[in-house]
Amino acid sequence: MTRSQTDIEIAIDWLVRLQGDAVTESDWREFDAWLTASPANADAYDAALAFDQRLDLDARMAERQAAPDKPLATVVPLRRPSRRTWIWSAGGAIAATLVAGAILLNGADLFGGRETTYATGVGERKIVSLEDGTRIELNAASRLSVRFERNVRRVRLDDAQAFFDVAKDPRRPFLIEAGDTQVRVVGTQFDVRRRDGLVAVGVQRGLVEVRAGAPDAAPLRLKPGQGVAHREGQAEDTRVAPVAADEVAGWRQGRLIYRDQPLSQIVGDLNRLFQRPVKLADARTANLRLSGVLIVDDQDAMVDRLSHLLPVRTTKTKDAIVIRAR
Incomplete structure (x- = not known):
């Protein structure tokens, strides 16, 4: 994608504005609207970020050469190098124009980081x-x-559900890949669930951009109290829908909240909570649907509540609990 000088100058202006002490929530909302208005805007901003981070690397290497007898870790400053601060703050439009030209001429180096995997058991x-x-x-x-x-924070969900409280960092957007869905934010609170081929995103605070299906799909912008859900490979008709705040945070507070969900999904959730498996007798039972709330406590008590909410009966065997439609 071609980046224009003007695009990059605007991106640099946003970079400076968001790193200032006077940045407000309104600034973040305006930035998010600009960033998602055009792929060229995101491309220009990523280029400005990468150039900014290269200045960090240059400053560190210069200090390393000035003190070759010291370990690198002891000479890397915790604050931003003053030379870079001068470049961004002094000269205003002239500095931005010069830097934008340098980005267009030289491009920007991207350096990868170490990948860390986190997991929980049943x-x-x-x-x-x-x-x-x-x-x-x-x-x-x-x-x-x-x-x-260097210019992005990446998360990949396998089979997982996670609640994110993302620290704001205008220099590194936060990207989440969950199957065929990509979530992009700068700083906000939201929940992402990828289970059994279903992907759902719910927002509690801030703004979240979701692309469902192909990477070049039109983005859906979610505000607090909104969410999207779809089955992987069937994202064409994905629509933004209201999501109650207690639904976004429900599982974190010991409540499983369902809106017209199949019993197969509910049993899947139970089997992630308890070691003793819960099994469904047949397809008819699996397709029964539930709207309601299950309090997370004892497994037997939760299964018993299902028999009051749905026309099912339960049978305990030596190594499992079997649910069958009545």
């Missing part, structure tokens, strides 16, 4: 704190991988 939940300040709460029987690169 009945286990875990809170992960990432190096950028982001917190991820993993639901039971979940697995995801995190990779921080």
